[in-house]
Amino acid sequence: MKALLEKLIINYPYFFAVVLFAIGVLTVLTRSNLFKKLLGINIMGSAGFILFIASGNIRGGVEPILHTSDHEAVYVNPLPSALMLTGIVVSVSVTAFALSLIIRLYKEYGTTDAQRIARMRNEVKKIDSNDRR
């Protein structure tokens, strides 16, 4: 038990990643508000980023910028951070796109609740076909 706890404390970024991931998934799947879904997605994405970035971290390492004086220093792995920058770009575009979709839906239905939208869509269709008749 103690060993497990120690492991947990040493690897706390991973633990947080898992927790964040769970929160994100839960939010996406259980909330019917579109904004909350979007937030869940972003939280989930952050979990992935943390996982990646934490993997590059080395205890006592220095930032990976070339210091001419100190060749012996242990550098933090910069690759995961660089990669996650790309990931963040992707996540930004996803968010922007999703927001524009949400706005589109809000303009149409006046709500951001997924279930309500589904219900209203069915009603709208009914009215439409009645009109046509």
Add this chain to the structure above:
Amino acid sequence: MTAMIADNLPVLVIIVPLFIGIVLPVFARRLRLVEGMVVLAEALGLVGAGFLAYMVVTRKGADWIYQVGGWPAPWGIELTANSLAVFFLAVVMVVSLPIALFTIGNLRQEVGGNMRTARFYTLFLLLVGSLAGMALTNDLFNTYVLVEVATLSCCGLVSSHGTPRAAEAAFNYLILATLASSLVVSGIGFIYVITGHLNMGFASQGLEQIWQAKPHAVWIAISFVLVGFGLKSAIFPLHIWLPDAHSSAPSPASAVLSGLAVKGYMICLLKFLYVVFGPDLMKEFSVDRILVLAGMTAIICGSVMALPQNNLKRRLAFSTVAQVGYIYLGFGLMDINGLAGALFYLASHAAIKSALFLSAGAMISATGKKKISELAGIGRKMPLTASVFTAASLGLIGIPLFSGFIGKWYLIAGSLDSGDFLPTIIIIAGSVLCAAYLFPVIRVAWFESPQQAEQVNAEQQAEQPDSAAQEGSRGIALQDEEMHSGQQVQQTAVYQNVQENTPPGNQVKDPGTAQKLALILLTAVIFILGIMPGPFIALAKRAAAELLMLR
């Protein structure tokens, strides 16, 4: 100059569509120019893919590895032009060229506005470029980025109609696809944490050495990747986004989504499983059995769910769910015939499903009707379109002379080789069910006149009471399109009164020349793959052998 191009072909095939696509919005006012550039990009891509395939096939010995920026393997990004890559590249280019042709001249009406059309083309070419990249890349993170580009392009294509329905479908797709991306990136993260490499070859070597020490981490990585790509490629229980998304997109977009995008994710999954984890690890963690099981479930469930759909595009979308199952089944067989069959089936389904969606789209946009029962007698008004639809349907069912037959032949051979008889039966049952959901369409299109359709509709209506109240949930709403057919019948009757007064075939006729050319090209592909599968199946077999014997 030629040497310059030939040496850099792997990267050029990717960047030419990408960069041509990106500058398109600038020329939005001159739509002709935009269309010309799209076709040019596609043609260049096709020529490049063909030439690359030729070079790879004639090349002796090891794969052609292209180092981007000249950086060697563990640090730089590699592009590997092996048999699998050129096979999928050829599929992408051959199928996307007709789709691009099909959009010429009639996309503007469907999407609305020059700028929107140009942006549609941008997304289309981005998707094509990223699919080409997925085929070629040998880097885990690069794969993720390309997958994301493809996913965003797909979402954009789905929502390009601009209707609230499309926006909703696109949003659901976006949420689930991003969930899948998070899973994939976490899976890649795990692989990176375990091995310290992002290059597929190095990661694979690392996994081989270390997996026994960390079986749980490897298992988590495998399952993340499997579920992530499974969600993106719509394997059965994870397919819920697909019918809405694929049926509410404009038909060229549906064609490219169902025909190619889904396949790209499957190729990624294939590379992750076979190249990164390797066949041994797959067997160790019974991934092969999971794939076979998932494939079989998808075949049956997808087909059964397609049966009650009355909306033509929804029926086709559910059919995609079923057909994805065949390919997964082949991936899981771990047998050279099965794997080659799956790859061939992938190619054939790409062509067939594109042809189906395009011809269905042509029918729908000509008549303005979406339901199968309303398309009665369309065969006489749009003979070419309906013929293409019929040929593609027969191909999907697996009639000899069409490409689907060859794919099924090798899948069955593979499943017999693997010693399990159940997949074989499922494959056959799948084609019978496929006939069950496609033959009614053919019958209605060719052999029914509108008056009879009305009668049949009325009878069915009497049998099935309106079940609108029970439906509601957006993701699982299977039949929501056909709930109100009662009102529709009345409307059809009005329409027919009009029709009887005006001479038939007045407005409804085959689409324009470019569209016809696109449909004919796709049908030709289906036939050529069916009658002379030799070189393609040889390439698929080579790819399968490379995947299986990599270790």
Add this chain to the structure above:
Amino acid sequence: MRDFILKRIAAVILPFVCVYGFYVIFHGHISPGGSFAGGIIVGLSYIAFSTIYGIEKGRAKIPDKVLTWTESFGTLWYGLMGLVGIFKGVPFLANKLAGVDLGLPGALFSGGIIFYIGLGVGIRVASTMITIFFTLMEDQS
């Protein structure tokens, strides 16, 4: 927002914000940050201008056409920089191999084509942020 103080302060600060954004873009290869972060700062400076002085005024400053051009050619610039390697007979995006002078580590003009690529990416990011902002605003109104 028609707040006088805000407008005055913005008038003073925003040019510096914009310049800072370009600073971050140009120093991407030698310090933390880079073209993405810098591009966002540039874009945000403009977005702040539009929010404070009104959308119409913001739009007038940068027409749609210009946005489209910068967006497309920011990326195309990246591609062209990549093609330098191909024209020199070495792989795509090659830097040192293509014979570009890498300069001294730590100097501004070092890192070969990275500097120029960063410029293209920064412009693209900035214009994309602005486009996204306008798209969202447009939908709301």
Add this chain to the structure above:
Amino acid sequence: MLYALLAILSGAAGGLIVFLTPKGSRRLRSIITLLFAASGAVFSWLTALSVFAGKSVRIGFEFGELAWSFDPDPLGAVFGLIASTLWLFATVYSFGYMAEKKRQRIYYAFFLISLSATVGVAFAGNLITLYLFYELLTLATYPLVIHERSPEAARAGTKYIMYNLSGAGAILIAIIITYRFAGNPDFIEGPVLAGVETPVMGWLLVMFIVGFGVKAAIMPLHRWLPSAMVAPTPVSALLHAVAVVYAGVFGVIRVVYSVFGHELAGQMSISPILPWVAAFSILAGVIVALRQDVLKRRLAYQTVSHLSYILLGAFTLEPWGLAGAMMQMITYPFMKMTLFFCAGIIAEQTGETRISRMKGVGRELPWTMAAFTAAALGMVGMLPMSTFWGKYYLMKGSVAGGMWPFAVVLAVSGLINAACFIPVAVEAFRGDKIQSCREKDTRTVWMFAPTALLVVIAVVTGLVPGIVWPGAEAVTDWFFR
């Protein structure tokens, strides 16, 4: 030899040309149809004659691993001959039957294309070609089944497709297994699986027989056949009593004699069961037929029974049995088509389809009912009719193979057949005239002429069986050489 190819292609070419004929031109369409059906028959005859003369008529195409070849042996030649000849009769009958019906163009087009597919099945030189045309036959006949365009027809069509594609699926699996063990050699080079050891031999045979058995309407797999009777009468007569179901029967014989060979099949533990399956179909089919009131349905179930006669003969694995099967195969369709044609004439002239309401039909249509009576006698297997000889050799084969119970089965079946049809014929001549009979016109002539000719042929071949015996002999000699 181009004859085989021409025989196959003439149907398809004719079908396409008929498609292109303008809407009103009935006469032109009829001429084209007749012309191409006749050319199909002529070329089939020419091919068959060369085959009987021992010449090689092979035509082959190779694409990658799939090789298509047309290479009829005597069995294929006989089947092609029967099918294409009877097609002529059915075509002429159609001119009368379809004259006032809708959608003739589509009808004649697919009628001709089906000829192509059937001849293709007959002349197929290897398993893959056989499979191809077998599938094409299903597809080409589908539009004919749903020709009425009623919901009932649509359901029947779906059922038809489902059953036949499932059967084809079983065949496909079996073909792939065979292919992996033995490649794809021509049938003419002797049994495909001779000298090949496979661990799944029994299953293979079962799969093949189940697959072809769907079209051959072996009893539990027959259900599509009665529902396919919604099709127009010439289609029922030709396709669902002869061509399509014969394709199934032909496939079974092919598998037993050309894929396995009678020696190998004889060694398999499953082979003694097979004749019993056929015997079950014979009795069950005809008993169910007895209970049907709709004439066409009764005929359909009786078809189920009679197809199994042929299978029974083939499953005895005896020369005499096979000879009987071939005699039955050659002679039976004449009688069966007569029955269907008569049923069609009755339905067209009086509107009656139910047996219970056919009293007195003979007063109105004496010649039709005379032909019906003759055909009914043929079904029973009485002497002046050619079917007697089929039954005779079948019984001989059963007894020669030491399987005398099957002779009893055949005899009992003959009695039940008598109970099926003789009362109908007798009742038709009793009672009052039917009120609702329509005037006879040229249509009746077109319909009656082929019927009468069929009866005449049946009587002549019955009296002089030597006309058809060489066909049966050639097949028997070929497989038991």
